[in-house]
Amino acid sequence: MPELPEVETIRRQILRPVKGRVITTAEVFDLMAIEPASESGFRQRLEGRAIKDLRRRGKYLLFELESGDTLVIHLRMTGRLMHVPEPAGVTGMRHLRFLLRLDDGTTLSFQDIRRFGRAFILSREESRTYWQKLGVEPLSPSFNPVKLESLSSGRKRPLKSFLLDQHLIAGIGNIYADESLYRAGISPLRSAGEISAREADDLCAAIKKTLRAAIKLKGSSIDSYRTARGERGGYQDNFLVHTRQGEPCPACGTPIEKTRVAGRSTYFCPRCQK
DNA sequence: CGTTAGCCCTGCTGGC
DNA sequence: TGCCAGCAGGGCTAAC
Numbered sequence: 001m002p003e004l005p006e007v008e009t010i011r012r013q014i015l016r017p018v019k020g021r022v023i024t025t026a027e028v029f030d031l032m033a034i035e036p037a038s039e040s041g042f043r044q045r046l047e048g049r050a051i052k053d054l055r056r057r058g059k060y061l062l063f064e065l066e067s068g069d070t071l072v073i074h075l076r077m078t079g080r081l082m083h084v085p086e087p088a089g090v091t092g093m094r095h096l097r098f099l100l101r102l103d104d105g106t107t108l109s110f111q112d113i114r115r116f117g118r119a120f121i122l123s124r125e126e127s128r129t130y131w132q133k134l135g136v137e138p139l140s141p142s143f144n145p146v147k148l149e150s151l152s153s154g155r156k157r158p159l160k161s162f163l164l165d166q167h168l169i170a171g172i173g174n175i176y177a178d179e180s181l182y183r184a185g186i187s188p189l190r191s192a193g194e195i196s197a198r199e200a201d202d203l204c205a206a207i208k209k210t211l212r213a214a215i216k217l218k219g220s221s222i223d224s225y226r227t228a229r230g231e232r233g234g235y236q237d238n239f240l241v242h243t244r245q246g247e248p249c250p251a252c253g254t255p256i257e258k259t260r261v262a263g264r265s266t267y268f269c270p271r272c273q274k
Numbered sequence: 275c276g277t278t279a280g281c282c283c284t285g286c287t288g289g290c
Numbered sequence: 291t292g293c294c295a296g297c298a299g300g301g302c303t304a305a306c
Contacts, residue, residue, distance in 0.1 A: 001299065032283090059300080076300055078284085095284095114283045116300070157277060165277095166301075174299070223298080224285095263279075264299065278306080287297080 002075040003059060004138065004171030005214035006225050006233065011056045013228040014083045014108070018063075022050045022103040033097035033112060035120040045069050045121050046100065058134050058170030068124035073110065078224045079117030082109045113224055135168040138207050143169065149200045152192040159195070160188035161262035163207075172207065175220055178242040178267050180207040187273040188266050189259075213238065241267040 002010075026046040031037040050066040061081065063071035073081060084090050084107045090099055093111055098119065100108040110119065122130055135151075136143045151168050152159075163169060163177040172180070181188050183206035186199055195203065219225060219233035222243065226232060236243075240250050245258035249269035259266050 003300095074300080077298075112283095113285065114298090116283065118301095155276080161277085164300085262277095265297090276306105278304105280304085281302090282300105283298105285298095287295105289295090290293090 001077050001173055001175070001223070002079065002219070002225055003173035003176055004056075005176070005211055005235065006219035006227075007056055007059050007061055007075065007171075008215050009218045009233065010081055010228045011054055011061060014081075015054045017083050017106065018051050018054060018102065018108065020050065020052075021106075023047055023100050024103050025101045026098065027101075028098045030097040030112075030115065032115050033110065033117060033119060035118055042098075042119075042121070046071065057131055058137070058166055059173070060134075070122045070127050071119065072122060073119045074117060075112070076114075076116035076118070078113040080109075080111040080224065080226055081228060082111070082226070082230055083107070083228045084109055134166060134170040136170065138169050138171055139211055143204065143208075145197070145200045145204045148204045149195075149197065152195060152200070155192040157192055158188060158261050159186060159190050159192050159203075160264065160266055162192035164262060164264065169207075171211070174264050174266075175222070175239075175242050176207070176210055176214065179240055180210045182241045182268060182273060183210055185272055185274065188261055188268050190274075241269060243267065 023046045026043045028034055028039040028042055034042050051063055052066050053064040055062040059074060061073045075081065087105050090107050090109050093109060095111045095113050097110050097112050136147060152162060155162060159181060160177055163172050184203040186203060214220060214235040217234035218227050220235040221232035222236050241256050244256045245267055246255050249256055249272055252271050254269055254271040256267055257270050
């Protein structure tokens, strides 16, 4: 499931190929993939527009257009965004929801098995306010132990639930929440408001270290995630606890436990994580 | 306000 | 072999 490292991998891979390109045609095959569900509106605001820049905010990918509009794509669970060099490369693609043809003959394709992924377009004005609801970027300097403590203080909810809340910190999903908490040696069940200053230090460092390591390996391919070039990520082979229930903890050998927190599968070492 | 449960969706898995 | 309940979960909304 694409989280910050997966979305950032896609952004880095397609930035150069798409920057400065003009979207010649936009084709929609599943109206559920776009908001609002209007193909004509979607085409009107995209066709003939040049892509000025490609940015990321949390798990969102932002195509900034010369027109001032921003095409926003969220992959959710099973969304796949690929840059396909050959015009015929998209024929026969399964679960194809929409595609954007570019003026150099290449194509951006959006596939999505579970149909949770969405694309929408923000005007310049809407862009100014839309992102305020999202929390701090965990890899930015403004995400530091002091910030983490100020976000967590007074909150009774479990740390796992806290880390998954995109309004507080933007980009961490189920995989990297588990991995970061393990690295920090803190239980996912602990109340967010109860962590010490020392633990906030550890958790902040663990989050940054985990996300950076995952980006280096182009993300995690447990299931359907692929990079923009169609490759599998490599970080799933480095998971310390996630999806490893019953296997020995890398540090102490205690079997990794699986439980459910905030409606999500949660993996942790009952001995190393207090 | 803070927090959680339910919903959306489809492919895969495991039990019988 | 076939059937089907159960599971996976990001973000939104309703409800407590």
